[in-house]
Amino acid sequence: MSSLQDTIAAVRQEVCRLHAELTRYQLVVWTAGNVSGRIPGHELMVIKPSGVSYDDLTPEQMVVTDLHGVPVDSITTGTGQTISWHNPALSPSSDTAAHAYVYRNMPEVGGVVHTHSTYATAWAARGEDIPCVLTMMGDEFGGPIPVGPFALIGDDSIGHGIVETLKHSNSPAVLMQNHGPFTIGKDARAAVKAAVMCEEVAKTVHVSRQLGEPLPIDEAKIASLFDRYQNVYGR
């Protein structure tokens, strides 16, 4: 087996496994959320099939597509060698074009996640950024979690909204207006972590607002928190 086939098998395994984290942290209901991962070094990504229950997902069902979201089952290398793999007879997620747009336009991104987690989606429905009023937010998001534009599902308009919003932000999460959170990371696991943290802070800031006005954290302290967490924490 070529190293590309090994890499595809490993990313399929990881992307499949990470969907169990979406249910473990109660970020999704039914089939309403998806994880994808880039195949490093190739114009390829792996994403879950559309409409399959999380409990039934297997690594072999993860769909390999190009970075326009079109399923592909082989590539021809620069040396003329054809490398092929098996794709399932399943459509890729309805959010594939959005994920693919992010990979095309943010080369540093290796994983994308979408959920409809309750509190983050409630903020998205109101079209309001989540203000940075928690040290956990300074750590993970480096500022507020921004709202992206309303966009219809199916083409790359969601992807365009994600990229245009996140390129002006430290945040790995964007709340697409009236829709829900999309998160990015250096790999699929990091994007899942951002989705978990996004829901947690959306809930806490909402609860805090019920009690009064949360206290802001000044910009310099947010920058310091972000720098420590991104460059020192866990090393």
Ligand SMILES: O=C(CO)[C@@H](O)[C@H](O)COP(=O)(O)O
């Ligand atoms: O956002 C949406 C629809 O609002 C999607 O996330 C789907 O609900 C999940 O679809 P598949 O990944 O199963 O196509």
